[in-house]
Amino acid sequence: MDSQPTPTPLSDEQPLNPGAPLRALCFDIFGTVVDWHGSVAREAAARAAQWGVRLDAGAFARAWRAGYAPAMQEVREGRLPWTSIDGLHRRILDRIAPEFGLPLHDTPASAWEAFNLVWHRLDPWPDVRAGLAALRRDRVCTTLSNGNVSLLVDLARHGGYDWDAVFSAELFAHYKPDREVYLGACRLLGLAPESVLMVAAHPSDLRAAAACGLRTAYIPRPEEWGPGGPMEPSRLGEFDFTAPDLPALARQLGPAER
């Protein structure tokens, strides 16, 4: 270590910022840990082939996901009573199915519900299993997602990785970016916000966490919305850490501070 001023934390060599020791990491899931676009598009394409429907599976996956933020906003503003993500996904699916020519009314209810639950079977990004194992060695790692608890449990079992605890908006009856979610996670962890690191692919999520006093790690996932898809803009050095994947984040954090 030399006495240079601390550089903007963008490289693997970046030492931990001074301050309270980091004890726990809370992970956003959709897009940050799991590849919803690729997973939904693959299953939609397979079902469309069975149904004999010609489908732009990528566009369908994006449309399904695009309905999600407005639906959550309806809940956040009280226009819709508390509804789990499974329920929101089903509302959106039923609305967009006719637009894409999918046979909503000719499909048995159980098969249609099974299709809705594709969001419980999303594959992790390739770096997640090894990265999470490395990060869990030194710090508590939990989910902090708008997905409901049973969905998050299913995703981890499907992907073959483990969490120390599964935290969800459902536990707080508030969706991110409501403060209740970030502060609720810190309370359950028994930690001050500055000892908790929010890990996400979405600058908006990280900004809301930072406003509650959490520290932030940005993991850009440029293919979240498919190849060439859009990304939320962010400023260089805006977050405490930026890493291309979870193993790189583990190297940046290093071992737990005493």
Place this chain on the structure above:
Amino acid sequence: MDSQPTPTPLSDEQPLNPGAPLRALCFDIFGTVVDWHGSVAREAAARAAQWGVRLDAGAFARAWRAGYAPAMQEVREGRLPWTSIDGLHRRILDRIAPEFGLPLHDTPASAWEAFNLVWHRLDPWPDVRAGLAALRRDRVCTTLSNGNVSLLVDLARHGGYDWDAVFSAELFAHYKPDREVYLGACRLLGLAPESVLMVAAHPSDLRAAAACGLRTAYIPRPEEWGPGGPMEPSRLGEFDFTAPDLPALARQLGPAER
């Protein structure tokens, strides 16, 4: 399989009761998964030796634990506001320390608080790691404990085992045996109570779960209160399953039903 009537489920060969498929297991922790008596007595003995105090470490561990049910009852009846288990343990410790000659007032606050947190470092019973790994292969396994979330996370990390999710009385602001705890776990799992198995060393916990419609597995832990210690009475065949340890329970349950 023959056509004999279903026997009382007490042996390893017992097939699963007919009915809804079992999808998830919820585990009591203190006494069922971790050996609080042995763990607390070992740490108390080590600290007493450092302090130069002569201590009956087993009696001390039992006294600390014995304060727990009455303290929870105060919370359940509203005589004490919601207080985490860490807070309750600390109240009890401060009360019994003088009775056992422990140097409450001559010990630095941080060391005393570290002693209180021995309840975060309880060793699992020897069968837990292998048994839980076997049970998790086919079904979701969660905690369902009156211990607070961060304590349950610490116990699992200390003991080297993993849960699919950490459910605690803290999530529901009710302590077992309040119905809100058992039904809250089923709601978070997205399962009907008859698809959820409560696993515990305490008949009273199992009876409260059964009253909510959950199924029950009794794992007697005759040394929970130390060698020759007391056990809650129960009737033969009172519970859906009885097994001497977690690997035996895994054999009784067999693979997941379709």
